[in-house]
Amino acid sequence: MTEPTTQAGAPAPRSGKEQASGAGRNRLSDRKKARLDELAQSTAAPGGVSLFRDAFRRLRRNPAAIVGATIIALFVLVAIFAPLIAPHDPVQRFDALTDQLTPNNIAGPMDGFPLGSDELGRDLLSRLVYGSRQTLFVGVLATIIGLAIGVLLGAIAGAVGGWVDNILMRITDVMLALPALLLAITLVALASKSSQWTVIMAVAIVNVPIFARLLRGSMLAQRESDHVLAARALGVKQRNIVLRHMLPNAMTAVIVQATLTLSVAIIEAASLSFLGLGDPDRDRAEWGAMLGDAGVRYFEVRPELAYYPALAIIVVALGFTLFGEAMREAIDPKNRR
Amino acid sequence: MQARRLKTAVAIAAVAALAVGAAGCAESERDGDSGEAKTGGTFIFAGAGDPKNFDPIFNDDGESFRPVRQMFDTLVSHKPGTADLTGGLAESWEHDPAGKVWTFKLRQGVKFHDGTPFNAAAVCYNFDRWYNMQGAAAQANMIYYMDVFGGFAKNEAEGASESIYDKCEAKDEGTAVLSLKKYKGAFPGAFALTSLSIASPEALKKYDANTVKQNGDSFAYSAFANEHPVGTGPFTFGGWDKTKGEITLNRNPDYFGEKAKVDKMIIKIIKDENTRKQELRAGTVQGIDFPAPADTKALSDEGFQVVARPAFNILYLGINQKNPKLKDLRVRQAIAYALNRQQLAQTKGPAGAKVADEFMPDTVLGYAPDVQKYEYNPDKAKQLLKEAGAEGLTLNFYYPPDVTRPYMPNPQEIFTILANDLQAVGIKVNGVPRPWNGGFKDDVQTFGKQDLHILGWTGDYNDPGNFVGTFFGRGKAEFGDQAMTEMFDAIAKADGTVDDAGKKAAWEQVNRDIAAKWLPAVPVWHAPPAIVVTKDVEGLKASPLTDERFNTVSVKK
């Protein structure tokens, strides 16, 4: 069941090499599309259980995947058990810390406060621990919302085809062509007030076209595949074919992309904070905001305010990247033997 | 064109300065003004933002005023380093008992940069120009003029008030007589406003200064405002390179006062405070404005001169009495008692920040030494809330997260700390961040949507009306209650008092009543904004009004 299916009728997903040899095809959106189509194609083969089992087997043998998975697991555990791990309330200001606080001095480690104070006399360690929660929240929500909208658009486009497909894909093309952060900045600017939600939505919307294109490509590739044709011949309803057969298969690629998107989302949220367009609530501990705002501002007074959240972001982003890349490799048809 | 690296230029200038040093000394001795020896060289100062343009009357912000102040003078000016008045282009002035007729004795022999003479006719030309300004676009840019004089010969805006300006007459070459329809406490301090600087009538005419073109939803200013600003100041305009963000000013060798010590001054625009500091350390600029409070200690430890300007500003927590609960004085007092302003000043205030008890700094006439003070007392706050039946109060607290003001270096942190204090006495705070130019001022000042908010003010001249009058002189959406007539009347009466003793007494009483009876807001702190220069810079006089004139500055080589 592993031979590539025919893709007659669907725009043929091109492999990277064929792509590059095409004349004048160097424009940006095309490249992005090509990459996504490649990933989409990887799930075109009706794999079912064996595909997952196969991929999982390869994943388990890949040290990068194990490192990535461990980091993600730790991150999620810390986020879930934050109240148990953190020594203090993350928003409480402590006299021991505020006593030493001046604009040019922030207290370092002391009894009861292993990492010392933050810029407002709160316990830095507790804020970092709780920060994992908010960071996970922002990253996951931004990804899920982007994924949901993207999948919806992509599924509609892929299932219906025709002029609907045409219009939806034109829209996603425009969005793909804009530099991600620029799009996010514009979106935050167009929202009248900045809040955690504007950040989440901005990062989410940036990812919509990626998921939409990915899913559509995958669905199109399957539309003419054997199992779908068989189902159709057996008289299964179109809706059921889409929901039962095409979508589940296409989701594999989407999930891989989502893992990679998570790390980008966390970094993008931090960048927005740095540009002054992030979540303005200073009570909420989120790594990106901690780094992009106070971390940078008090860099000379206490660089730890930047180092710790920066380190946390780098490690977690690394975890998602490693795991995502390993998953992509695992489901890549080239690696299936 | 041959390129000249800055260092080369400076070196040449230094050599040249040395070479002509002796001659220069001899010359200055001949002039009899020793101590004004020119030292030459270039002084590079980092500003924090783009100026709008260089026509004083169309500007109202510090970044535009910085270059304007080097090129223009006002009739009345401030003693360097203070907010006290002294002669400027007018050597002396007097007014009739009603305060409506002001006679200025002008300095003789002063010339504008274009060589035309400064005289009474020029002064009156400027006043008449302002009063007769036409077009909504031009009038809309004259914020300070409207603040002082009210309106124009022909108001473009409906409902605008009538102008208090009557006429200006040149009695003789050296005497200008200004007639007003009504006295205002703002005078004579307002004559020192940078916006009301005197420009060359010839240049104003030649470069079409009155034309402000409205182009769709924006304005285009005249050649005078952009390329040919001509005043009497110690520096002449050299150019504004907008690609690099550099404004060049050249020494005016014919300045009537202390001539500039340096040959050239460059104002480099660096918006990021951290980068300003780093350029200072790199030695590429010799001075920076508005360092972050976090950096001042490190900079002075490294040998830089950190000069704190005497605080001439106020940060306050505004209370909106549209909320019926907040109409109760006890609740407002509870809020005042709940705030640990001392700790706020210590933890987040710039060096030298002082807790404020009144809405004006103590250097202003009418500051009362004995107002009711609200020391930090959470128990008393809780008790007052209980008495007023306002326990479990929930308040919307508006703050601008995206801005830095001299009196408010970091609004987010200030809000977080104040909100924390309020929560501690049982007031539930709902923080509402709104961008400074994206809704904060609109929501707070026009619609009055907030219960509490933080905002402040930097004084323009030494007059209580410029502080207390601005805040509480009339009904404002900011504080909610349009009917605090007792307060409005008291302030109007104080502002209309002409004799100094009476004025002082009236304002002192206003301050006492504000603290004890009205409490429309809680004064938080006076925060001195700093200015930093390298140790090679001499002669800088930091002004509480940020009214620095850099002619006295020299750079040691």
Next chain:
Amino acid sequence: MLRVIVRRLLQLVVTLIALSALIFVWLRNLPGGPVDALLGERATPETRALLTKALGYDQPILVQYGKFMQRILTGDLGNSIRTGDPVTEVISRAFPATVELALAAMLIAVGLGVPLGYLAARWRGRLLDHLTVVGTLLGVSIPIFFLGYLLKDVFTQNIHWFPPSGRVGIGLDNTNITGFFVLDSLLTREFDATADALWHLILPAFTLATIPLAVIVRMTRASVLDVLNEDYVRTAEAKGLRNRTVRGRHILRNALLPVVTTIGLQTGALLSGAVLTEKVYNWGGLGTLITDSITGSRDYPILQALILLSALVFVVVNLLVDLSYAFIDPRVRVR
């Protein structure tokens, strides 16, 4: 063919009109805005009313939009709210700065990335390979504004190798023809200005180059590895062809194709990165312009023009590329 072009141009006009209307109406319905930005703390109801009138904000939105379109059609994009300069002038001042920075970054990314990737592949499993893989992973995981901050702190504050900000030394008297300082100074033979401009360019360009560098290294490494396994390379090696010939004729040429693709792909990432890098180094390009016009002065004419311009550029380029497909490859049917 002609019919296609006409239809696409009509589509373009419709798209732009729709987009401009959307942006225009949206911006005008945001709270605050230019009136607040111009007035500062000193706003009174009177000055507010006067300014609203002067800016034409008191007119019905349709009338405002009509006037706006009228001006746009005459090529007038309006003036900056803050300085009153024509928007076209403001944008054309910022444009060369960003392009210069992006080009320098791309040069670094390609110049370093391709050789590094190639070497890593040739020496697969050796120390350099491992270092490269770890380095590229870190490169895409570190927020670049923070990296810029670190670089700037180390290289301008601790060891004074580079200037902290700006494009040339303050007060430098260089000739400005095109706005590309490096190019201009070369043209006018002001070589010390060239040196100065390059010296200012190094740190920002390296900061901006991190992500494309990491991606290019990985791509090169992967595709060289692919090619190394191809039969013709093995054949060539088996044939005893000289190492250099194999390397030059077979491996690099084939491996570079996907790399070129990647370079194109990274252009968008460069522009995103430029926004952050320019802020860190006070660079004064388009990135600074867009963040300033949003967060600072609410300079809506500039913001509007930037959004419309990028849409225009995108749609036009899209059209040209589609047409060139049809021209080059008749099998492609342009819809």
